[in-house]
Amino acid sequence: MFAKGQTVIQMFEKLAPKHYAVPDDKIGLQLGTLQKEIKKILVALDVTDEVVDEAIRTGTDLIIAHHAIIFRPLAHLQTDTPAGRLYEKLIKNDIAVYIAHTNLDVAEGGINDLMAEALGLKDLVPLDEVHTEKLSKLVVFVPESHHEKVLQALFQAGAGWIGDYSHCSFNISGTGTFMPREGTKPFLGEQGKLERADEVRVETIVPAGIQRAVVQALLKAHPYEEVAYDLYPMDLKGRTFGLGRAGKLPEPLTLRELVEAAKQAFDVPTVRVVGDLDRTVRKAAVLGGSGGRYVRSAMFAGADVLVTGDIDYHTAHDALAAGMCLIDVGHNVEKIMKRAVADYMNRALAEKKYETVAAASEPSTEPFQFV
Structure with missing residues (x-):
């Protein structure tokens, strides 16, 4: 198919x-x-x-x-x-x-991450923030018999991340009440009779970008006809995404050595360079495409060198005067x-x-x- x-x-x-x-x-x-x-x-x-x-x-x-x-x-x-x-x-x-x-530039695993990975950069941060993830708190009430099934479905759909910690949730046992009315097909209880059920209140964090997928996973795993759940917007912000990346090189290199590494990593025959080729560089920034506007951002990120494309003459002069190294690998590096x-x-x-x-x-x- x-x-x-x-x-x-x-x-x-x-x-x-x-x-x-x-x-x-x-x-x-x-x-x-x-x-x-x-x-x-x-x-x-x-x-x-x-x-x-x-x-x-x-x-x-x-x-x-x-x-x-x-x-x-x-x-x-x-x-x-x-x-x-x-x-x-x-x-x-x-x-x-x-x-x-x-x-695709901004995305995790996108062009800028691929460029950073090719040079072996570590401890990455974006150069220019574009998007900060909005978070919601999902609260759902689950019968004890299906607690673990629903919890795992939420985690598999991407809920429950706080920083570098996954599978984060809070679970409280209690008693739920409901009365199935005419036309219902209840998982528990009988029509017209008040039912008390042992349930678990599950709370977890959901990024806005996957909210629909998480709710769909919840509804699929939950046994009730009518699932009681709430989504509360949070002031707490999630991950930040942006253009470019800055990170530490695996080991200090001269600018000359980094030039050769970049030519090999990005399969380019030649590059343009700004800076002393014998200078030692420890932290580099990368940005696919035209990166001339981001030289100052790379400097603020603590980078010794920016690897990008389409550097113009005056930007090169400004970078040289500021003591910032540049490696122009061309726009086609993308x-x-x-x-x-x-x-x-x-x-x-x-x-x-x-x-x-x-x-x-x-x-x-x-x-x-x-x-």
Whole structure:
């Protein structure tokens, strides 16, 4: 059985939820339909003619890409322009295009985490906070016979995290009362008769992003027809997500040594560097894409060097004057997401026993030649 398009995207958005994106970012379905079976997914950094030809050749139904193909509202769609020809080719071959941009940058396991992992950075913190998780307290009353089943269902759905502690809950035994009325099929008791039941009040923490999934898991595991539960918003904030990462290098390196490590880790032939190549660096920051605006954020995070792309001339001068090192590995370094996202989707699909498969796009979309 193949997964429907909406199911595929629901799986993907568990990795990179839309609400992680910065305001006005061009994300989501940009072309085609998700109301169809998806046999093949192609994960790409950019949607170019070469990538679309690859998609046609491999029977792809859906492209999940990082960079948008539509940046602003279309005034017209002329098929004698480069963009128009690309859209026409996608439409004629019934290939949908879904974009995940800054939400994939921000996500745990997304582009910036992948870059940090490639350099071995530890004790990571975001450079620029984008989203702070809202928390709710879930309170539910469960018959003692199903206490453990419901509790485990809540934990498996992702409830019960406080910092680095999982499976957090508070449980109080007591007596519940209810009277089944006409037309009910009660798990306990009889119609028209007041029932007293030994129950457990369960309290646990639920992040807003998974609230619906947690409630669905609760209702599925709970034996009652009408489940008594409450959700209370909390002032306590959850995890913070953001663009970029800063962390400690596994060991001190010279800037020259880090340059060579970055070239190998990100499979780039050459980089641009700002700073003394013999300087020792202990803490690094990474940011996929254009990171010039985040040099000051990297400095505030205590980083000795920022590894990013698209550094302009004046930003480089300002960083040099401030004693901040830069390694410009190019915007195309974000290609690191292709294999990782394809692997994630294949695991998620296989877990649900779908035959749909994902693959990383092979053509290079690097527009520059290095001579």
